[in-house]
Amino acid sequence: MTPEPSIGMALPERHHHCDVVQQMLYNASLWNGHRIHFDLPYATEVEGYSGLVVAGPLLGDWLHQIVDEWLDDAGMITGIEYSNRVAAFVGETVTAGGTVTQYDPDSGALTLEVFVKNDRDEVLAPGIITAQLQR
Amino acid sequence: MTGLLSTEVLSHIGQQTDPQREIVTRRDIRKYAVATGSRLQKYLDGDVAPPLFHLHLFWDVVPLDTLSPDGVFTDHLLPKFPLEKAMAGGLDIQYHQPIKPGDWLTATRTLSNIYEKAGRSGALIFYEVMMEIRNDSGELVVSEKTTRILR
Numbered sequence: 441m442t443p444e445p446s447i448g449m450a451l452p453e454r455h456h457h458c459d460v461v462q463q464m465l466y467n468a469s470l471w472n473g474h475r476i477h478f479d480l481p482y483a484t485e486v487e488g489y490s491g492l493v494v495a496g497p498l499l500g501d502w503l504h505q506i507v508d509e510w511l512d513d514a515g516m517i518t519g520i521e522y523s524n525r526v527a528a529f530v531g532e533t534v535t536a537g538g539t540v541t542q543y544d545p546d547s548g549a550l551t552l553e554v555f556v557k558n559d560r561d562e563v564l565a566p567g568i569i570t571a572q573l574q575r
Numbered sequence: 576m577t578g579l580l581s582t583e584v585l586s587h588i589g590q591q592t593d594p595q596r597e598i599v600t601r602r603d604i605r606k607y608a609v610a611t612g613s614r615l616q617k618y619l620d621g622d623v624a625p626p627l628f629h630l631h632l633f634w635d636v637v638p639l640d641t642l643s644p645d646g647v648f649t650d651h652l653l654p655k656f657p658l659e660k661a662m663a664g665g666l667d668i669q670y671h672q673p674i675k676p677g678d679w680l681t682a683t684r685t686l687s688n689i690y691e692k693a694g695r696s697g698a699l700i701f702y703e704v705m706m707e708i709r710n711d712s713g714e715l716v717v718s719e720k721t722t723r724i725l726r
Contacts, residue, residue, distance in 0.1 A: 465606075465610040466610040468610075469603075469606050471634045473647070475645050475646040487645075497627060497630055501625070504626045504627060508615060509614060519667075520666070524663045
């Protein structure tokens, strides 16, 4: 982490292309057999989705990554509160980002608002992350 | 209140799973880090686990023939709810200590609350599951509250 945090500071954003191989590896890594993530006829014809659904917790992981990459070795994430509001689909490109909302320079305690949004600017997964800078 | 929740359903509040004990391996951390698109070398090398790795460690591993037709395992902690269509849920996680290869961790899940609310298009059922993950010294490593909504 290079600059000293300040309230309102935006973190570097990251784009994620939702790739089918990544979905397969991610869900296999969890042992998640939910068909909506890899069985296209099932996802579209039975469940009525427009495509393969990106696993919700992967969007949660991308929220963490925005803060984790920014912190690097300067601190660690101590908590998160987030929800999955809108689905992302394989083939979409989504953007993860965040903003510092609270910072106590004495203790090093940070609060950040984070998001994953799609290219229509819909917020798919909003969250609040708390982190602690090393002191 | 619409009185959807019977005394029987509500009696499940407080139920706990048997503790589940798992070992953390470097290979599992590396696979998880690659699959999530992580770019931090400490995770890609498996020196330490990224946040949310506990989802990987404690996802139920069950026989294929016990999965439902949509590929999902049955969570035996939950009663049969009068509403079944799952909506978006939320997670609230506290990270107390880093997770490293060689750690033995034990998770216990508790159905901590069930309640109903009137939504815009009808009644909604909410339930909360608390998961506590501890190391072999009994120290808290991760605590997580999942809230799910059914309509």
